[in-house]
Amino acid sequence: MPPKKTRLKPKFSLSWSTESGRGFYYQVIAVLILALVAWYLWSNTSRNLTMMQIRTGFGFLSQSAGFDIGESLFAFAPSDSYLRAFAVGLGNTLRVSVAGIILATILGTLVGIGRLSKNFLLRKLCDGYVETMRNIPLLIQLLAWYLVITQLLPSSHEAIQPLPHVYLSKSGLQLPVPVWSLGWYLSIAGLIAGPVCAWLLYKAARRRQNLTGAAPRVLYPALIIIAALPVAGWLLGGAPTGFDIPEATVFSISGGAALTPEFLALLMGLTISTASYIAEIVRAGIQAVAHGQAEACSSLGLSRAQALRLVILPQAMRVIVPPLTSQYLNLTKNSSLAVTVGYPDIVSIANTSLNQNGQALECISVIMLVYLTISLIIAAFMNWYNRHMALVER
Missing domain, CATH: 1.10.287 (Helix Hairpins)
Structure with missing residues (x-):
């Protein structure tokens, strides 16, 4: 056998006469131009803020916030700092985003599979759900769910009990929680x-x-x-067996854990809207798998459920995961609409802080940093999962 020819990598050179040298200098020039533009924008903004006597910097984060937050994962008082207030907003954003992603994934997967069902009624119901929810703006859905919860549900003393010791009313959802x-x-x-x-x-x-x-x-x-x-x-x-069980009184429901109407409206709106898009992604991913795979499963005696779980869905995941990542990112960013129903997420708290101290640039920067960080984490995890699910050619 003749010896294999090895391709030699071109040596890097700083000479302008070489391609690698010119490429290096072009990149240096581009970086310098970008740095110059950034310096000009920053200096111009700082000068204008100084002329307008507007404070700048993040020193305000250690100052007392001076406002209350109606819903938080941990204790907060008006005397606490702005930094703790932003932490409360971040916790509330993560809370509704994580719950929405999990519920939307489950609901969207079931509806997407239902759209391919041989049952005529089930298939048409899933079709109607997808076509309806995809064509109603999310903002309208949030307002509609908030109206349903706060206006159409009964008051606390007439709360609905879907399960023992679980109460659903205009005040939200109260349920038992462990001590x-x-x-x-x-x-x-x-x-x-x-x-x-x-x-x-x-x-x-x-x-x-x-x-x-x-x-x-x-x-x-x-x-x-x-x-x-x-x-x-x-x-x-x-x-341990101790539970804090809610108890209905004449005027209210005390005890247990409470999910507020604002949280429920936001969660339901995000979940139901995003699930309609996920359903289409799942349907398209399943239909992207060659029909011969289903025929092979049938010839082996596998049921439709076994074929879907063991053969079809694993192959469809390489088509489903990339657009699914976009829907997770959209759900997280759409949670910023929480301000329309009064849920205290990071945007709502940043707006309140802005009105208190007037440092708009810093508050907006915090919002941007939070959503950028969350989005990058979600994208990194989904990219890792996508590589893990990719088919390896042998």
């Missing part, structure tokens, strides 16, 4: 560790299948792990 202790914290840790251990078990089974050709059963062991770890944590923590 937090070590056992409950360990149980939550088990809830997080269970799916992780089940995923590791699945990966180990896949590696064994690739090496030996035998397919170990992992479904039931994985379900046992997911169910057993929270119970084990609860038992190790002393098996």
